[in-house]
Amino acid sequence: MTATTALRSEHDHILTMIACLRAACVAAENGDGFDAETFQTGLDFIQNYADAWHHAKEEEHLFPALEAAGMPRDGGPIAVMLQEHVMGRSYVRKIADHLEEASHRDAVARSTVLNYTRAYANLMTGHIQKENGILFNMADQILLPEDHTRLEQAYQNAIPSGATAETGAYYEGIVATLCQQWDVDPREAASVGANFQCG
Numbered sequence: 001m002t003a004t005t006a007l008r009s010e011h012d013h014i015l016t017m018i019a020c021l022r023a024a025c026v027a028a029e030n031g032d033g034f035d036a037e038t039f040q041t042g043l044d045f046i047q048n049y050a051d052a053w054h055h056a057k058e059e060e061h062l063f064p065a066l067e068a069a070g071m072p073r074d075g076g077p078i079a080v081m082l083q084e085h086v087m088g089r090s091y092v093r094k095i096a097d098h099l100e101e102a103s104h105r106d107a108v109a110r111s112t113v114l115n116y117t118r119a120y121a122n123l124m125t126g127h128i129q130k131e132n133g134i135l136f137n138m139a140d141q142i143l144l145p146e147d148h149t150r151l152e153q154a155y156q157n158a159i160p161s162g163a164t165a166e167t168g169a170y171y172e173g174i175v176a177t178l179c180q181q182w183d184v185d186p187r188e189a190a191s192v193g194a195n196f197q198c199g
């Protein structure tokens with residue numbers, strides 16, 4: 001176990017949710033119906049698990065520990081990761097702002113939800129590939145054994161107020177349910193996270 005073990009596992013769940021959302025986009029685009037419930041569930045997962053749960057651990061604990069170990073905050077991989085978190089939030093706001101109308105058959109709102117869901121899916125897939133393939137490998141090398149132990153404990157502080165360890169299990173359970181609905185293989189979906197190509 002290192003400071004990135006839990007985060008890599010969370011990436012697997014995020015990528016699996018992304019695969020379910022992509023399947024829901026394909027269904028909607030193919031005329032098989034806009035499954036508002038899947039998009040609502042996906043939005044809840046992205047806001048409360050991917051962002052408030054997972055990104056908070058990176059931003060409040062892992063990235064500061066990497067800075068303390070000598071990695072610059074500006075101009076390096078940390079800056080790129082932070083920028084992508086911000087970009088992801090802006091896409092999610094677009095989805096949130098249009099989902100209600102999209103649920104009521106508004107065609108423009110639906111296409112906005114689909115476009116931003118795809119944009120978020122593409123952004124986060126590349127983001128996770130970079131974290132898994134570059135940043136987390138660097139973290140595993142430069143952090144000291146005591147840093148790993150401290151970070152694993154500190155992640156508890158990043159859990160949003162009102163949430164508990166069961167909240168993580170709850171959201172991971174939601175992903176498992178959507179996998180059944182959309183016929184997504186979680187192992188295949190998560191394997192995308194290991195596909196980082198340099199250059």
Ligand SMILES: [Fe+2]
Pocket residue numbers: 055058081085127131
């Ligand atoms: Fe991240």
Ligand SMILES: [Fe+2]
Pocket residue numbers: 007011054055058128131
């Ligand atoms: Fe991440």
